[in-house]
Amino acid sequence: GDSVTQMEGPVTLSEEAFLTINCTYTATGYPSLFWYVQYPGEGLQLLLKATKADDKGSNKGFEATYRKETTSFHLEKGSVQVSDSAVYFCALSEGYSGAGSYQLTFGKGTKLSVIP
Amino acid sequence: DTGVSQNPRHKITKRGQNVTFRCDPISEHNRLYWYRQTLGQGPEFLTYFQNEAQLEKSRLLSDRFSAERPKGSFSTLEIQRTEQGDSAMYLCASSFLGAGVSYNEQFFGPGTRLTVL
Helix, strand or coil: CCEEEECCCCEEEECCCCEEECEEEECCCCCEEEEEEECCCCCEEEEEEECCCCCEEEECCEEEECECCCCECCEEECCCCHHHCEEEEEEEECCECCECCCCEEECCCEEEEEEC | CCCCEEECCEEEECCCCCEEEEEECCCCCCEEEEEEECCCCCCEEEEEEECCEEEECCCCCCCCEEEECCCCCCEEEEECCCCHHHCEEEEEEEECCCCCCCCCCCEECCCEEEEEC
């Protein structure tokens, strides 16, 4: 079945440091890939997505590229801020043209703490 | 519309009691999903509805779990005879899925945190 493996946390960085959170996946077909973020006390929010190979998703300075050859979708940000402190989840879903469940399969999450 | 809402936000119950959670999706969304999240883990899919039809329920954790979406609007998740292992955050998400889409963006509610004593 589908699975997502992401970098174990927690990760602690100083403000303005470079961030990478690794994510690899196993899927039977051609999934869409997502990064969700959960800020303290809040619900899950979609951060960025990519729906096919070589797509780059980006939002709020975060980027991730869908790499089919390495089955990876690593999250990067060039300069983190204290406000980026949160738990980040890599996820995939499978479905095509409206058919299928499109259920999300999540990794375990990586907690990021950014210190001033 | 203010997004997906879930009630209650917290529920404490004694082992063996039944509990029911409610999810109100974004109004025009035709899909509704339930997930469970335990401490230190990512959310785990339980079941989903397309309008009022429950299209997948094999991933419900046991026959003590059931879900309904009677009129294709709000949904309820019931756990009968709760056990301590049921303690978790229960998340609801909704989406709009039309023909020809390549992905399905799900919008999550804040969750209901269940504690079974």
